[in-house]
Amino acid sequence: MAEKTRYNDEELAEFKEIILQKLDKARKDYDILKSAITMSESNDTQDTSPTFKVLEEGAATLSKEEAGKLAQRQIKFIQHLEAALVRIENKTYGVCRETGKLIDKERLRIVPHATLSIEAKNNQR
Numbered sequence: 001m002a003e004k005t006r007y008n009d010e011e012l013a014e015f016k017e018i019i020l021q022k023l024d025k026a027r028k029d030y031d032i033l034k035s036a037i038t039m040s041e042s043n044d045t046q047d048t049s050p051t052f053k054v055l056e057e058g059a060a061t062l063s064k065e066e067a068g069k070l071a072q073r074q075i076k077f078i079q080h081l082e083a084a085l086v087r088i089e090n091k092t093y094g095v096c097r098e099t100g101k102l103i104d105k106e107r108l109r110i111v112p113h114a115t116l117s118i119e120a121k122n123n124q125r
Helices: 009-038 050-089 105-110 118-123
Strands: none
Touching: 009 050, 009 105
């Protein structure tokens, strides 16, 4: 029996549903991060001591920097998920870009934007 070279339409529909759910959650998470970055100061510290205000502003800056880094990672994750949807439409989804073999279904269910099989991923080390 010949080795399977691509997932059938039913399997691709299952993966598409997984990706759409993850994409929806990722976009919501990104919106939360974006609002944390752009949110104006809600706690007014003008009536507290100057030392406390400097410390609070430093913590707010750090939080915004961390939120910014997380937001960048979230954008990248969203882009990977969107690219996976394109591969589903092209019917190339689930094919390892290194080996040309199908990526294991369980791997795709956990990491639906994967483009490498475990074998190819291990060979990169």
